[in-house]
Structures are given as structure tokens and as C-alpha cells.
Amino acid sequence: MRILFLCHSFNSLSQRLFVELGERGHEISVEFDINDAVAVEAVELFSPDIIVAPFLKRAIPQSIWESRICLVVHPGPAGDGGPSALDWAILNGQTEWGVTVLQAESGLDAGPVWAHRRFVMRDAPKSSLYRHEVTEAATQAVLEAIDRITQGAKPVSMQSLGAVPIWRDGMKQHSRAIDWARDDTETVLRKIASADGMPGVRDEMFGHEVYLFNAHSAKDLPESEPGAAIARSGGAIARATRDGAVWIGHVRKAGPKTIKLPATQVFAAEARNLPEMPGLDEIRYEEADAVGFLDFRFYNGAMGTETCQQLLAAWHEAVARPTRLIVLSGGPDHWSNGLNLNMIEAADSPADESWANINAMDDLAEAIIRTTGKIVVSAVGGNAGAGGVFLARAADAVWLRQGVILNPHYKDMGNLYGSEFWTYLLPRHAGADNAMRIAAARLPMGAREALSLGLADRIVEAGWAEFDETVRDMAISLANCPDIQSRLDEKARRRAADEAVKPLADYRAEELGRLRRNFYGFDPSYHVARHNFVYKVAKSRTPITIARHRATAQMMQARRKAAS
Known part of the structure; x- marks a missing residue:
């Protein structure tokens, strides 16, 4: 089917649904909910079979929901209504919560139900619950709703589900x-x-x-x-x-x-003036059966200059240990999202801090690539973006949790060129054609696509709660396999051969040469895009990469102009 996403922003849930529905053969296009006229125009251009609103902050225009089925994803159980559903659930100490897929009608969060799921509440921040429990439940419910629509089924009323309508205003x-x-x-x-x-x-x-x-x-x-x-x-x-x-x-x-x-x-x-005390350990290391587990959990996956330097120091310590394999385990919500854009924006010179940050990221990536005495595995249990994806790919193997979303591109940040040796790592693991495809796409990617393109080597069929333990067993098994030494010998041989063809220093110099123009050149696109991202400036239009209906319209307009 042709499915139009109408959403406030292309957030983690929207991206997961974009990937899941696309893998099932549906044609997906996205429109940001800027105003009613823009939404109506998007419907006219794309002529969707149905509309899905994964993350919307206001009502869908009546002219739209009267003309076709509109599915609204509400992060609350059937009967719950209001814009701060998850906030209230956490604050009130709910032990169980849910997601409901409703058909849009005149009353907010009050239409008939196409599908719903419930889940046990975890003691965790709202953002983490949203990325895991809510996203998993919403994905299952939306897929069920679309299956029911294709089968000619009808939604059911709240009353038939025994739901008691409760409206909670936005939390103040x-x-x-x-x-x-x-x-x-x-x-x-x-x-x-x-x-x-x-x-x-x-x-x-x-x-x-x-x-x-x-x-x-x-x-x-x-x-x-x-x-x-x-x-x-x-x-x-x-x-x-x-x-x-x-x-x-x-x-x-x-x-x-x-x-x-x-x-x-x-x-x-x-x-x-405050005493320094042991507290939050963002970087932790432990060993088990010839495996070193280097765990890093940075807030929102952002890795600033100092953070990268601390992780590099921990890496050198881990490499010095008598292990045969090292697992790089990022956070369960975000493995890594690369540069810390907030820290860069707050710096006296954002250009200088950008330069320092990317060099610190490169130091870390290079150290991982040059480690030939151990097998290195990136265990990616949380989403990753931009330089974080290529930092993970610096390892010998990337194990992705089923359901992880990758954004292996930089260009949406003001045509940022990027580094972390991506010009070496992508062709090396994905091949030249796939490398070009990945760099140009600017689209979110699921685990299956990442595996097919060479961005990942294995999909771990485990939920986020079981992922760490599953990876632990897999890593110990690999470290103790009979041919581990031959694997290490082959790794060293391949690294030496690659270095002889083109040194890592050359890749780094070329990438940083392009990045220097992003940071210090006459085109301010990167600085504008970063500023807008950090300050959450609302987009004035939907990027053409996801608004496929607008890309088609532009192409047709260009053809008509050329013909005339």
C-alpha cells in the first residue's frame, strides 16, 4: 500500500516504522506536520491508501481523516487520552502501560481501535521507555492494524474493549x-x-x-x-x-x-568547590573467559572530545589485557551518535571544538582499526547514527540487535562530509557500489538491510533486555573457538596489506581536508544545521529524502519545464 506518515518529526519510532513497513513492500512517504495546508497538499500529491501518525502533537485536519483511514499511534492503553500519556504513567508509578492504534475522528484519542498492546513498565526514564517498550509495542500494533485493514476488517469501539475513557491534560x-x-x-x-x-x-x-x-x-x-x-x-x-x-x-x-x-x-x-566522589561510571570494563567487555553509556550517545579521549585511554588499557577478544558495548538506547553537537554549539569557537571532537573520534577509530592482536566486536544494542555507525564498523565484526535503527550518513547535518575512516571502512566491508549507496541515501536502515549491505555481520535475535547476556555467550564462544589464532593471523595480514595499498593516514587526511571546509569554509550550512538541531528549531519543510511525494512532484515539474 501507499502509506503517508504525518508526524511532528522523524523520531525513533517513526524511523522504526518506516523501516519495518518498507521491508514489507509498502511504499512510504513522510510529511512533517507544519500546518493544515501542507498536510492536505501532501495527501493530494501522494494519494495514500492510508495515513499513519506515529508522533503527532495536534489533530489531523478533518478533510483528511474523512477521506481515508488515518491511524494515530497513542502511547497509552485503550481509553487513555491526552498529550502526556507516558509522562503521567511514570509519575503515577504505573506498573503496566500500553500503546493503542486508533482511527482518527473528531475527538482526540477517542476513535475506534485497530490494534493495541500492553507492556510491563520498567524503572527507567521516559526517553528509554519510549525507545524500547513503546516502540516495540507500537510497531507490533501498527503492523497488526495494517494487516487487518488489508483483510477488510473493521476497528472496534473502546466500549467493546471494556476501556474506560480517561483524559489527562498535558503535564505542567x-x-x-x-x-x-x-x-x-x-x-x-x-x-x-x-x-x-x-x-x-x-x-x-x-x-x-x-x-x-x-x-x-x-x-x-x-x-x-x-x-x-x-x-x-x-x-x-x-x-x-x-x-x-x-x-x-x-x-x-x-x-x-x-x-x-x-x-x-x-x-x-x-x-x-565540590568534592570529587565516585559516582556515574560511563565507561566500565570487565573480563570473562578470555573476553574483555568495554562498556560505554553516554547520554544520548553523544561523544565529545573529552569523552572520546577517556574511551581511548580505556581502550588502550583493555588492549593490554591478556584477552583474545574485546567487545565494544555502547548504551542500550544509543550505541553512539558521534560528535557531541551540544558541546560544540556551547564552545567559544564551534569550529575549533568541531575540529577537536572529530580528531578525538578519529584517534579512537584508528586505535580500534590498528588493533591486530585481538578480535574486536561491536555489539550494537541501541540505535546509532553518523560517526557512531562508522566507529562501530571499525571493529572486525558488528553484531546488531534485531530492531536497531542505523543512520549511516552525515549529509543532513549541513552536508557534513564526515570522518572516522568511513571512506576506508565502507568500501572495505560493503564494497564500492554499496558504499556509494549508503553514503548518498540519507535514510534510516534496519538490521536486515545493514546485514545485506555489509554494515553488519550478524543479527542478534534477542530483545533489548536479553541482548547483553546473549552477546556475552556469543563472544565467549568465539574467543574460545579452535581457529581463533588463525583468525588473528589473517586479520594482521589483511591490515598490513591494506596499509601497503593506502595508509590510514591518507584516508584520515583526505576526510579531514573535506571536513575543514565544513568547519572553517565560506559555506555555513553545517553551523546553521547544527544550531537548528541543538535549539530544536522546527523544520519549515520535510526533507526530500523522506518526502518522496515531493521529490516526484519536483521531478515532474522539471520535466514539464524542460519540455516547454
Whole structure:
């Protein structure tokens, strides 16, 4: 079928559905919900069989939902209604939640139901629940709904499901405001978790109004007045609660031109007066049966200059250990998304910080590529984008969790050229033709496509909760296979042969030469795109790469013009 996505942005759920439906042979096009006229025009241009709204912040125009089936994905169980469904579920301590696929009608979140799923709530931030439980449930429900439509079925009423309609207004800051004197640690964490990603919890630190993000329980810290800042660890600041303490990893000062950054960077002067204590370990290493597991979990998968340098130091330590295999395990939500664009935007010179950050990424990628004494596996259990994809591909093998979405391209960031040795790694693993296809596509990619193109070597058929344990067993088995030494010998031979044909230093110099023009050249596209991304500037149009109906319209218009 021809399916039009109408969405506020092309977020993780929208991308997962784009991939899953495309793999099933459906023709998908996307239109950002900018205004009613644009949405109506998109329907006229594409003439879809159905419309799917995976992530929408306002009602679909009546003229659209009256003319064809419109499926609205609501992140709540049947009967739930309102724009902050998941926020309320976390704040209220729900033990079970769900996703409902509704048919759009005049009442918001009140139409008949095509499909629904329920899931057990996990103790996790909103953004993590959305990327895992909500996305998995929504994907299953949308696929079921479309199957039912193709079979000529009809939706069922809320009443027939026994659902009691409940409407919850959008959550306001006063509903999750922290009372440091009264709230225990669990309550503080739940309030921040309900707002993680966006919009954060409004609070006060060091006399400034701020929004709090990325909170974790803190252990073994000194008691103090609730709300007081008592310690620092990496980028986080610990604040006392009435029965313990919490680490606040990221904050954003209130105001129109402020950025979410590590707490110790926003309050650098104040943090220097706090004692450094053991706290959030973003990088961890452990060993089992000749395998080293290097685990890194960076907020939103962003890897700034210092972060890359810390991971490189940990890599050198891991390589020095008496193991035969190293597993690079990124976070379950994001394996890596490459450069830390927020840190770059906040720098005195974004161009200089971009240059420092990409060189630090290249140092790390090069160290991985040059490691010939061990088999290296990238175990990608979370989504990855841009340089994060090619950092993973620097390993000998990439094992992808089923359901992971990759965005192996840079160009949407103002035609950024990219580095991390992608001009070596893509042809090396995918072949020249596939390398060109991947670099030019600018589209999200699922695990099956990544495997077919050489961006991955194996799909791990495990849910996100079982992924780490499954990878552990696979890695130990590989490290102890009888031919491990012959594999290592072949790896060293191949690396030497590649180096003789063209040194890694040449690939790096060529890539950085192109990037220097992005960072310091006359074309400001990268800096504009990065600024808009960091400050979440709404798009004025849908990119042609996903708005295929507009690409077709432009092509037809060009042909008519040429003919005339």
C-alpha cells in the first residue's frame, strides 16, 4: 500500500516504522506536520491508501481523516487520552502501560481501535521507555492494524474493549515540581524520569532557574540539607534528598538561548568547590573467559572530545589485557551518535571544538582499526547514527540487535562530509557500489538491510533486555573457538596489506581536508544545521529524502519545464 506518515518529526519510532513497513513492500512517504495546508497538499500529491501518525502533537485536519483511514499511534492503553500519556504513567508509578492504534475522528484519542498492546513498565526514564517498550509495542500494533485493514476488517469501539475513557491534560511543571524537603529519592528520580528528554524538570541550582535531566541514584554520599549540592563526579553534580542523594547528569538553564549540557559544565565555578566522589561510571570494563567487555553509556550517545579521549585511554588499557577478544558495548538506547553537537554549539569557537571532537573520534577509530592482536566486536544494542555507525564498523565484526535503527550518513547535518575512516571502512566491508549507496541515501536502515549491505555481520535475535547476556555467550564462544589464532593471523595480514595499498593516514587526511571546509569554509550550512538541531528549531519543510511525494512532484515539474 501507499502509506503517508504525518508526524511532528522523524523520531525513533517513526524511523522504526518506516523501516519495518518498507521491508514489507509498502511504499512510504513522510510529511512533517507544519500546518493544515501542507498536510492536505501532501495527501493530494501522494494519494495514500492510508495515513499513519506515529508522533503527532495536534489533530489531523478533518478533510483528511474523512477521506481515508488515518491511524494515530497513542502511547497509552485503550481509553487513555491526552498529550502526556507516558509522562503521567511514570509519575503515577504505573506498573503496566500500553500503546493503542486508533482511527482518527473528531475527538482526540477517542476513535475506534485497530490494534493495541500492553507492556510491563520498567524503572527507567521516559526517553528509554519510549525507545524500547513503546516502540516495540507500537510497531507490533501498527503492523497488526495494517494487516487487518488489508483483510477488510473493521476497528472496534473502546466500549467493546471494556476501556474506560480517561483524559489527562498535558503535564505542567507544577505537577512534577520537586519538594526537596519532603520528596524521597525514589520520588525525585521518578519526577525527573517523567520529563527526561523533554522538557526536563524545572528547579533551581546555585540561584539559577534550571531544567534537570539524566538523574541517577547516588550511594555512600554525606548527608546534607535536602536540595543542596554535595559532590561532583565527571559531568554530574550530586544533590541531597531527605533520605539520600541523586546525581544530576545534565541541566539546562532557563531561557530562550540555552543548551542542555553536563551539570559541571553549566556550573563550572560552583562545581570546582565540590568534592570529587565516585559516582556515574560511563565507561566500565570487565573480563570473562578470555573476553574483555568495554562498556560505554553516554547520554544520548553523544561523544565529545573529552569523552572520546577517556574511551581511548580505556581502550588502550583493555588492549593490554591478556584477552583474545574485546567487545565494544555502547548504551542500550544509543550505541553512539558521534560528535557531541551540544558541546560544540556551547564552545567559544564551534569550529575549533568541531575540529577537536572529530580528531578525538578519529584517534579512537584508528586505535580500534590498528588493533591486530585481538578480535574486536561491536555489539550494537541501541540505535546509532553518523560517526557512531562508522566507529562501530571499525571493529572486525558488528553484531546488531534485531530492531536497531542505523543512520549511516552525515549529509543532513549541513552536508557534513564526515570522518572516522568511513571512506576506508565502507568500501572495505560493503564494497564500492554499496558504499556509494549508503553514503548518498540519507535514510534510516534496519538490521536486515545493514546485514545485506555489509554494515553488519550478524543479527542478534534477542530483545533489548536479553541482548547483553546473549552477546556475552556469543563472544565467549568465539574467543574460545579452535581457529581463533588463525583468525588473528589473517586479520594482521589483511591490515598490513591494506596499509601497503593506502595508509590510514591518507584516508584520515583526505576526510579531514573535506571536513575543514565544513568547519572553517565560506559555506555555513553545517553551523546553521547544527544550531537548528541543538535549539530544536522546527523544520519549515520535510526533507526530500523522506518526502518522496515531493521529490516526484519536483521531478515532474522539471520535466514539464524542460519540455516547454
